[in-house]
Amino acid sequence: MRKEWIDLDAAFLSSASVVGAKESEGPLGALFDLRDPSDRFGMKSWERAESEMQRLSFNTVLAKVKRAEGEVDALFAGDLLNQCVGSAYGLLDFDIPYFGLYGACSTCAEGLLLAAAMVSSQMMGLCGAVTSSHYCAAERQFRTPLEYGAQRAPVAQWTVTGAGAFLICSPSEFDEGEAYTAIKRGMVGKVMDCGITDAANMGAAMAPAAADTLTRYFQATETLPRDYDLIVTGDLGYEGGDILCDLMLAAGYDVRKNYSDCGQRIYHRKKQDVHGGGSGCGCSAVVLAAELLPKLCCGEIGRMLFLGTGALMSPDSIKQGAGIPGIAHLLELRHVSAKEGERKKWM
């Protein structure tokens, strides 16, 4: 029989975030490392701008802990652009072995899971995980170019312009008594198609996959929602988040008290007019890097489940009438500190 989860023994050494204008103006605006109000990052095209965000984020994550690229054993990277060119071109400057991933908006969790697995098995010592998305590049690729001025559906989500980068190391890198965020366990998602064909309602398409992974995790680990300070999904947004809570309730788990979604956290709901909330590979990556990891590291959050949620359709598969398959990868993160008393309860 299959073992449902993977035991991991890894930690976050560093994280970095790069965002555009709208994200800077959101409630987490002050927390991001780099911001460009033009969304262009000095580049001529949106696709190049996305690549540049990846380059900048990985550059920053190395600089924060004074590590050289030669110390990184491998990069796990991906994005939403066709053929994942955001990552391929963005990380071209770095002389580091490279694993290309495609998990749509679950890529951040997928990359972290694989990086943590390689570090936990001691096959590698230090791994990078990088993901990005860009609103303008995503709109013209998945929907219509911005110039077209298409009207957005009420449940449509706003693709985050942002890139997040992480360095994953062994917990042995930290000194005795030093606080850090550990990656304790992971669960790989399954691809599920529940028949949603509306590409403007991705939250609904991904929610069943998130519910499946979360239910399997609670059952396999014999834990309950109350065992976690926070259960956070990548980008289900408002619609998908509500559906997840309903599906979990139907499965016998009430997650409403400690559930949140990165797509709900990144923008002001009404003031910024983002309809269904944030989405995109960059959404969960920058919220994790800039808000959640610092809270985990200082103990404000003690134990957290992080679910990267992805919708694996393409514009062509939608036109051909296929359903939207969803996936959700899970990571269990914990604050580790020598002085257990330091840990404050979050919420």
Next chain:
Amino acid sequence: MRKEWIDLDAAFLSSASVVGAKESEGPLGALFDLRDPSDRFGMKSWERAESEMQRLSFNTVLAKVKRAEGEVDALFAGDLLNQCVGSAYGLLDFDIPYFGLYGACSTCAEGLLLAAAMVSSQMMGLCGAVTSSHYCAAERQFRTPLEYGAQRAPVAQWTVTGAGAFLICSPSEFDEGEAYTAIKRGMVGKVMDCGITDAANMGAAMAPAAADTLTRYFQATETLPRDYDLIVTGDLGYEGGDILCDLMLAAGYDVRKNYSDCGQRIYHRKKQDVHGGGSGCGCSAVVLAAELLPKLCCGEIGRMLFLGTGALMSPDSIKQGAGIPGIAHLLELRHVSAKEGERKKWM
């Protein structure tokens, strides 16, 4: 300092191949498991046909060793279609945790490397790796729809219509004295852009990445080309293969005697009018599954280097004038048998 290669302790439990018409008519035609001369596999679109090939190939790889999907810990899959929908839809039927990959035509080697790493670390017991490509789907996505009747450049390669599936297990699954193919070591490729911008000459774009990985591997492991019975790349084709041999010669390694390329092996060069040879994710996957692994398993090949080669550009990045980044992941495969005398020298 980075350790250049990864030690692996895994083996091939089973492999399966599904191909279209042109591949069936090539020199390896009789070796493939399933063939459809219509290239449609009963589906209405080329994209659906590609997904169906993935489903069929994974179904076959399980059936060959009488394994159930519940015994497979994870799937590593990817393809060339936008958002990798060939894999997402093709493997939807299977209730198995799923890692989506994007390594272009290097995906087969990337998936095998990650699967072998998960098995070697004992985090997982049995992993699947599946990849595919479809000539008609690739042409209309990357170049022009077939109906357009575009003229092909002399160095242009022919995307293989095919899917390959593999099951990776621990060598401990085999009985004492039973012959099998072991995955001994792996090396992760680096993304390299040497300035090739001609999308009709992918072999030239990927050859420098293959030369980089191969040179690093010879240096790190202190081995020479003559230590291997066969050094085979995924889909450099005739042009790229010649360039690789030249680059290796310049680096001090003469690989010409035991070098081959899956894209050179799959079609009759002149009779089938494929210009630059075969290419695509499916190319290396079906040649490995149908021709090379059986030869390794029976000892006709004793020690082999398998390099998956990928070009990580998109049609948009080409239009925007960017170079074509290449990547090459390497696996060292070996015939294992209790009776060492059984091993016959290949070539």
